[in-house]
Amino acid sequence: MNLGTKRIVLAVTAVVLFVAAVAASGFTGYRFWSDRQAERARAASVTATQRTLEAIFTYDYKSVDNELPKAANNLTSDFRHDYLILIKNDIAPAAKQKDLTVRATAEAAGVISTDRSHAVVLAYLNQVLTSKDSPQGSVLSTRVRVSLDKDAGQWLVAKIDPI
Template structure:
């Protein structure tokens, strides 16, 4: 009788262990499968957000600033919205500024479930009514992102 109970307990423990191992393996496989998708979403959000923040036209600057704000969150959203309204928009309208940015390269530096850091290299061309020949500039940006309601949004953007 004791042998049967020991066998039953041993079998139960083995089944529970196998179930836990299977669940752990499934979770790890699922995480590994999601990692490239998450990294792609993070990279796209960093690239698209950088371009939106640095691109605007004198004739649509208010809408351009509003569009760029849709890629931002937290204190950076507050800062950018105020800076855009107080500095970018008036200067763009007064001087006929057109700023066009493109991403030349980017990489995810680190990521976790709800935050990430990306390095983005940007080329920017700027023209204005008083300087119609494009002025080219290149910059490197360290971008911090947070996942908010399923979207990756820029929470900090620092030139480096």
């Protein structure tokens, strides 16, 4: 092999190695970015779940008509519609009849599955209920599976299933 051929082979090898290094760097960068996005989605969906559960399951009979509809802003349109009907027809009348006060706390939550636009979260919810029949209060603990959809950058609860 003469000197000219060696230089061409060396140049081609250098170009191939450079392209391979750029491709590997790009792939690694994409994976890092993708993993960070997934972690952000997990953290944001858990936060949204806890905040929303506490808002929709906490109310006082004196202000139930004002409190609970505000919490509906954190729900998807279909679930919001059903929730508002439930408030009007069942929750508010029962709360007023029994002088019911409920304080909910999402004690723990963890992601079951997530992607960029949908998440499923398992949460443990404790509720302290007081009423005219039970002024000392009682505690209700529940596990719920919460489905969320991301809409315009915000995680909204689409469904809540007790487990």
